[in-house]
Amino acid sequence: MKKFLLTISLVAIFQNVTAQEITLDKIYSGYYRGKGIAGITSMKNGENYLVIEQGGIAKYSYKTSQKEGNLVDGSFESYEFSSDESKILLLKESQTIYRHSFLGKFDIKDLKSGKMISLNEGKFVQEPRFSPDATKISFIVDNNLFFQDLNSGKITQITEHGVKNKVLNGLADWVYEEEFGHARLYEWTKNSADILFVKLVETDVPEIFIPVYGKSLYPSEMRYKYPKAGEKNSIATAHIYHLADGKKTKVNLDQFKNYYIPNVIQTSNADEIVLITSQRTQNASDVLKVNTKTGEAKKLFTETDEKWIDTDNVTLEFLEDNSFLWASERDGFRHLYWFDKDGKLKKQVTKGNWEVTDYYGYNPKSKEIFMQTTEKGSINKVVSKINIENGKSQMISNGDGNNSANFSKNYNYFIETSSTASKPYTFVLKDGNGKQLKELQNNDDQLKKLQADNFAVKEFITIPNEAGDQMNAWIIKPKNFDPNKKYPLFMFQYSGPGSQQVANSWDNGNALWFEMLAQKGYIIACVDGRGTGFKGAKFKKVTYKNLGKYEIEDQIAAAKWFGTQKYIDKTRIGIFGWSFGGYMASLAMTKGADVFKTGIAVAPVTNWRYYDSVYTERFLLTPQENPAGYDDNSPTTYANLLKGKFLLIHGTADDNVHFQNSMEFSEALIQNKKQFEFMAYPDKNHGIYGGQTRPQLYQKMTDFILENL
Structure with a gap:
């Protein structure tokens, strides 16, 4: 009998070893890692492009796609040309600060003489920028x-x-960088004579402190200014530095909306800079033209919206005659508008029930604008060009999936990066009309490995909500799916304003973990409800002043809809999310406690009063103006409703969504005698990574799901 059991055990072990399946070990070993092309940049002649390779910065021909040698030898993280391409700025070493900011050590190489010099004597700097005449770097x-x-x-x-x-x-x-999307707040004039910079005085902004445990005997502290909703923000002013005499001029913005100054933009004129300013409520932005000789500011126009303007997603491009292109949602979808140099609207360039999602440039010879759009459906992104004068347009990329482009300076060529939910990234060289010239890189090997391990392709569907909308969704079914069997459902979402998780694109994020869970017998689904992006302003902005209300209603409605499908066990529905998605998972386990059996919330906002001013007030106004919008949709308010198995996870050094959020929610659950699991990651930020952190985190979440769903 003992011998027989031993034989069975050995067979089971052998089968487990040889089984073709996706595992966490494979995911985090890099076994499935794909290939890319780093640092693609067109040279000024439009006939060559550069990429970062192991031996340096390589130069390729668009026409032949052949390598013509290295422009610079060595190892670099990134690079940037001067406008005349006489010099190149090389990032040798960097240290991350926040999401966009970092300290860097840079060298500058003169491409004519070959001479290499260090910036700032080789010491760390931030946000270096060539002057347009390439004689200086700020x-x-x-x-x-x-x-x-x-x-x-x-x-x-x-x-x-x-x-x-x-x-x-x-x-x-911190808040400008995080919510307006960039760290640099200065710009050179086109003639290299002046620099316009924004000065932020944050003396009165409340300070947050984060314990840093490390390995020292006593913990240290990280302190920085973090304006929470309704609190004081930095005082912003604009100034011009004149290189000729070293004097400074303050720009008078008193007659304009000047609470925030998110953008400083160079124009085509020699002595002019544009500022985009905003009032605190972010439903009106002034576009201002500043004469850098005199310091005088003139308003070109004001962009307004009944709800909010996406101040973190600005497209403003000046053409050769100083007319400009501007992206706006004023007709209900994000489109391009053409203004003359004085801010008078010439025409709406693009129009339709779709959106312009990226702007690539303008070819003055052909009068064509190159852009990325959702013309082929909100889950797809395609590359198109449109004649600015006659409106004739042409799609020049694949028609489905997620397609982006990197154009040559003359727009005769572009490198298309494409993927779908079933096909990893490919890099293809095309001409300006979309004709394929050569495939530069594919990820067939990555796909073969996944297919050998029984990778299951996402299915795209739509699900109704109670408001009558059709919500985009994807679903992953086990490879051996049996429609007559009932499966537990594990839902993933993010749900934040303007976001998108349901897209016909390759996912290098959580996708492989979801595939692994599907192989363990779960159905995985994701639904983009109201508040998410690329379906028009009405769908996105319905959440105004009630952030979280309609989003959680839609996730509950989606879960109930799935529960009516004959292949779903409605008593075994779980939900997972990170950041805003963690906020939603927390609401699902409280407001939706009768629907969701299990939930995992990672780094969640649990009370919008604790989140930053710029983001939160954009959608909710201040707590003083809209207290109900904050409290009525906080999971902490509904802690008494928790029923199912709940796992709360947070990094103690999260500079974005502070650990305080999970501490407050935990206390509310405790005082309501609710049992839950909690995992704190010491000294980890919002991303919760480093060393073996991610493998341990995902193993913990996997075990929790297997035990409780």
């Missing part, structure tokens, strides 16, 4: 602006009052 050190003369090497200090957690010059503070 940069930031310790919140102050400087520039270095590239001929003499002389370094000139522009500002003197920059102090950490007090004053920033030309640099975004």
